[in-house]
Amino acid sequence: MQLFITGSTGYIGGEILYQFLEKFPQIVIHALYREIGEDLIIKKQIRGENIKCIFGSLDDIKIIKKECEDADIIINAANFNHLKSIQIIKDVLINKRRKTLFLQISGTGKLVNNKLNNNKIFNDVKDIEEINLILNNNEYCETDKIVLSIQKMNLKFIKTAIICPPLIFGIGNGCKNKLSIQIPMMIKWFIELGNGFIINDGNYEWDHSHIFDVGSLFIKIIEKYLKNEEFFNGFKGYYFVQDGNYFNWFELSNYITNLLYSKKLIKNLKIDKLNPTEFKNKYGVSSIYWGSNCRTKGEAGRLIGWVPVKSGDAQFWSDIEDCLTYMQL
Numbered sequence: 001m002q003l004f005i006t007g008s009t010g011y012i013g014g015e016i017l018y019q020f021l022e023k024f025p026q027i028v029i030h031a032l033y034r035e036i037g038e039d040l041i042i043k044k045q046i047r048g049e050n051i052k053c054i055f056g057s058l059d060d061i062k063i064i065k066k067e068c069e070d071a072d073i074i075i076n077a078a079n080f081n082h083l084k085s086i087q088i089i090k091d092v093l094i095n096k097r098r099k100t101l102f103l104q105i106s107g108t109g110k111l112v113n114n115k116l117n118n119n120k121i122f123n124d125v126k127d128i129e130e131i132n133l134i135l136n137n138n139e140y141c142e143t144d145k146i147v148l149s150i151q152k153m154n155l156k157f158i159k160t161a162i163i164c165p166p167l168i169f170g171i172g173n174g175c176k177n178k179l180s181i182q183i184p185m186m187i188k189w190f191i192e193l194g195n196g197f198i199i200n201d202g203n204y205e206w207d208h209s210h211i212f213d214v215g216s217l218f219i220k221i222i223e224k225y226l227k228n229e230e231f232f233n234g235f236k237g238y239y240f241v242q243d244g245n246y247f248n249w250f251e252l253s254n255y256i257t258n259l260l261y262s263k264k265l266i267k268n269l270k271i272d273k274l275n276p277t278e279f280k281n282k283y284g285v286s287s288i289y290w291g292s293n294c295r296t297k298g299e300a301g302r303l304i305g306w307v308p309v310k311s312g313d314a315q316f317w318s319d320i321e322d323c324l325t326y327m328q329l
């Protein structure tokens, strides 16, 4: 039995690898890394004979192809938008004659690009047909669309699932990057600016999940697969990682601004209003990840026995201070 995992030095991939080793120490792991020296970082955390570090990138066709051919479980946690690697994985899987589980990382933000639907609260069981429709008709969801097409082309041997977290918070257990994206970036940007900001009036809602619960959902699916038990897969295998109540982006900006002010990390309590274009021009990334409606209900995971333990509201808010501590601020 062999696992091939990408992104193992990353926030999400690192957490998955950490939990995978705890749960399945007997399974051989092949972990992709792309910078010289990262193999030592991985091996320092992950002791034992069962791990082999593979030097290469998602663009290395031969490496990705061989690793996917040899693996029984493939986890792609490096990049949810890397088309070339997904295409290679698909080419291997549709022709494979060995049972394989393929798990792909995604993100709820992708659904927001369908502006017409962004007031809806998506449920990963009840709304699965609509979710598939959105993914299949949205240029930003090309990778998800390819993953969704794989299983039906090789039903006998292949099972796939897409794990779709919202904003992730918490300090990860990975070997290198332990920090998420959205909240740490807000902290950094607010400090640079000397005050907070919101997108438009900030009156938008997202949901959140702790990095531990993201990792544990991957592990739960693998556990079910290895025990030959039922789990959602193929076009139904789209799992939102959601727990607790939706947070409001204005409240989050306000909370971080107050916290930074109380620690004398910013000079005043002002909160600027940026429109999406101003934000994009200033920070070079899409504002949807810091101000949009993106609300989901994660039922699929719960129905297969996943129990989130760290993603509640109280932990979400209190974790922001832990994040500052980790960032040595």
Ligand SMILES: NC(=O)c1ccc[n+]([C@@H]2O[C@H](COP(=O)([O-])OP(=O)(O)OC[C@H]3O[C@@H](n4cnc5c(N)ncnc54)[C@H](OP(=O)(O)O)[C@@H]3O)[C@@H](O)[C@H]2O)c1
Pocket: 006, 007, 008, 009, 010, 011, 012, 013, 032, 033, 034, 035, 038, 056, 057, 058, 059, 077, 078, 079, 080, 081, 105, 106, 107, 108, 164, 165, 166, 167, 168, 169, 176, 177, 180, 181, 182
């Ligand atoms: N964090 C969140 O809140 C969140 C939520 C939903 C979805 N996502 C998405 O999930 C994916 C992973 O996120 P993350 O937070 O774990 O990011 P991260 O901490 O930056 O980790 C990315 C990992 O992938 C590796 N990697 C990236 N591009 C690669 C390439 N071309 N070839 C080989 N390895 C490559 C990185 O290697 P190095 O260590 O060498 O850089 C690192 O191990 C991203 O697409 C992200 O947008 C993130």
